[in-house]
Amino acid sequence: MTLSEIKALDAAHFLGVFGERNPVCFVRGEGCTLTDQDGRTYTDLFAGIAVNALGYGHPAVTQALIAQAQAGVLHTSNLYYVEPQAKLAALLCAHTFADRAFFGNSGAEANEGAIKLARKYFYAQGSGRYKIVSAHHSFHGRTLATVAATGHAHYQAPYLPLLPHGVTQVPYNDLDALAAAVDGETAAVLLEPIQGEGGVVPAEPEYLRGVRRLCDETGALLILDEVQTGVCRTGSFYCYEQYGVTPDIMTSAKGLGCGFPIGAVLATEKVASAIAPGDHGSTFGGNTLACAVSLAAVTELLSGDYAARAARLGERFKAQLSAIDSPFIAQVRGMGLLLGVQLTDALPAATLSRALLARGFVAGTASGNVLRLAPPLVITEAELDAFTDALRAELASRA
Numbered sequence: 001m002t003l004s005e006i007k008a009l010d011a012a013h014f015l016g017v018f019g020e021r022n023p024v025c026f027v028r029g030e031g032c033t034l035t036d037q038d039g040r041t042y043t044d045l046f047a048g049i050a051v052n053a054l055g056y057g058h059p060a061v062t063q064a065l066i067a068q069a070q071a072g073v074l075h076t077s078n079l080y081y082v083e084p085q086a087k088l089a090a091l092l093c094a095h096t097f098a099d100r101a102f103f104g105n106s107g108a109e110a111n112e113g114a115i116k117l118a119r120k121y122f123y124a125q126g127s128g129r130y131k132i133v134s135a136h137h138s139f140h141g142r143t144l145a146t147v148a149a150t151g152h153a154h155y156q157a158p159y160l161p162l163l164p165h166g167v168t169q170v171p172y173n174d175l176d177a178l179a180a181a182v183d184g185e186t187a188a189v190l191l192e193p194i195q196g197e198g199g200v201v202p203a204e205p206e207y208l209r210g211v212r213r214l215c216d217e218t219g220a221l222l223i224l225d226e227v228q229t230g231v232c233r234t235g236s237f238y239c240y241e242q243y244g245v246t247p248d249i250m251t252s253a254k255g256l257g258c259g260f261p262i263g264a265v266l267a268t269e270k271v272a273s274a275i276a277p278g279d280h281g282s283t284f285g286g287n288t289l290a291c292a293v294s295l296a297a298v299t300e301l302l303s304g305d306y307a308a309r310a311a312r313l314g315e316r317f318k319a320q321l322s323a324i325d326s327p328f329i330a331q332v333r334g335m336g337l338l339l340g341v342q343l344t345d346a347l348p349a350a351t352l353s354r355a356l357l358a359r360g361f362v363a364g365t366a367s368g369n370v371l372r373l374a375p376p377l378v379i380t381e382a383e384l385d386a387f388t389d390a391l392r393a394e395l396a397s398r399a
């Protein structure tokens with residue numbers, strides 16, 4: 001099909017939630033290179049919104065997919081034991097603070113599970129604590145509970161009154177505001193260590209440590225949403241490690257399946273022990289195929305020390321982006337290979353991202369007029385340098 005034919009079919013029949021998309025349809029991928037249906041190639045700096053940590057066509061991912069498909073068992077349901085699910089849970093627990101894991105199909109589902117787990121923890125104690133406090137400009141997903149926790153009026157407005165009751169937002173990186181919002185009915189504080197969709201805004205170390213202290217003092221649980229920051233992207237397996245702050249519950253998705261949909265809720269035994277059979281579940285969540293692919297992907301990411309690679313490449317990349325002398329750049333921020341280029345109002349991030357696409361580079365945006373860069377962690381220095389040169393040239397052409 002031509003791109004025009006695909007666009008016409010999409011316009012006629014797909015629900016209009018994504019509006020006008022970038023005028024490209026990718027059909028092949030290898031490493032960090034994507035090819036569109038006209039044979040044009042692009043270097044990918046966005047990884048399908050921070051998902052494809054191992055890039056495209058990585059043998060570990062491809063072989064796991066093929067082997068599981070050839071075994072003929074993609075799914076059996078959670079009524080039976082699932083070997084890759086048990087192994088993936090054990091692997092994630094071995095490399096994080098967590099004692100137990102549960103798998104769903106997306107980041108939003110993971111956050112739903114986390115909120116339910118926090119509420120169940122207090123319910124099991126006969127406590128009425130149920131409220132969730134999250135942050136302005138946060139993003140936690142598109143289900144009703146995660147929209148309620150997502151601190152953007154734009155996403156919430158069509159779905160008022162919000163469900164569930166008792167989910168509120170306070171300014172990010174403002175410990176006093178959080179302390180004022182947490183009360184004896186608060187079940188959990190839900191935060192991203194780096195706000196991704198909100199503009200690649202890292203938590204200040206003092207803030208996150210203060211949040212942990214506040215939770216300890218008030219008895220509220222700390223849920224960290226590492227859907228975007230997790231799985232080696234920011235320079236450690238999960239970002240919380242770099243803050244020296246341990247959550248009670250953490251969510252993961254995106255890079256966890258390196259392109260195959262999977263999400264995880266991870267929790268300490270203290271919290272997880274509140275869960276009884278029937279409290280939560282999923283038909284597809286944690287199925288054989290998803291867990292087999294994720295197990296292979298995470299094993300590869302850990303054994304290849306991609307966290308250290310993200311830290312090293314990210315530091316170099318950030319320095320090079322920061323050295324671009326342009327009136328359009330206000331700031332470069334982020335950690336590892338999750339970086340945001342804060343643009344001035346004179347240049348909309350969407351315009352810049354389109355211009356970079358025309359130059360053969362895929363880059364994303366985030367709210368607050370930010371160019372968001374979250375490349376596959378297999379990206380090379382040469383590919384990052386080529387992108388930096390293209391960005392510099394594009395900005396210079398507009399100055």
Ligand SMILES: Cc1ncc(COP(=O)(O)O)c(C=O)c1O
Pocket residue numbers: 049106107108109111139140141142192196197225226227228229253254
């Ligand atoms: C921090 C964070 N949490 C949750 C989500 C929702 O994940 P999903 O789109 O897989 O439901 C996202 C998606 O961008 C995210 O960045």
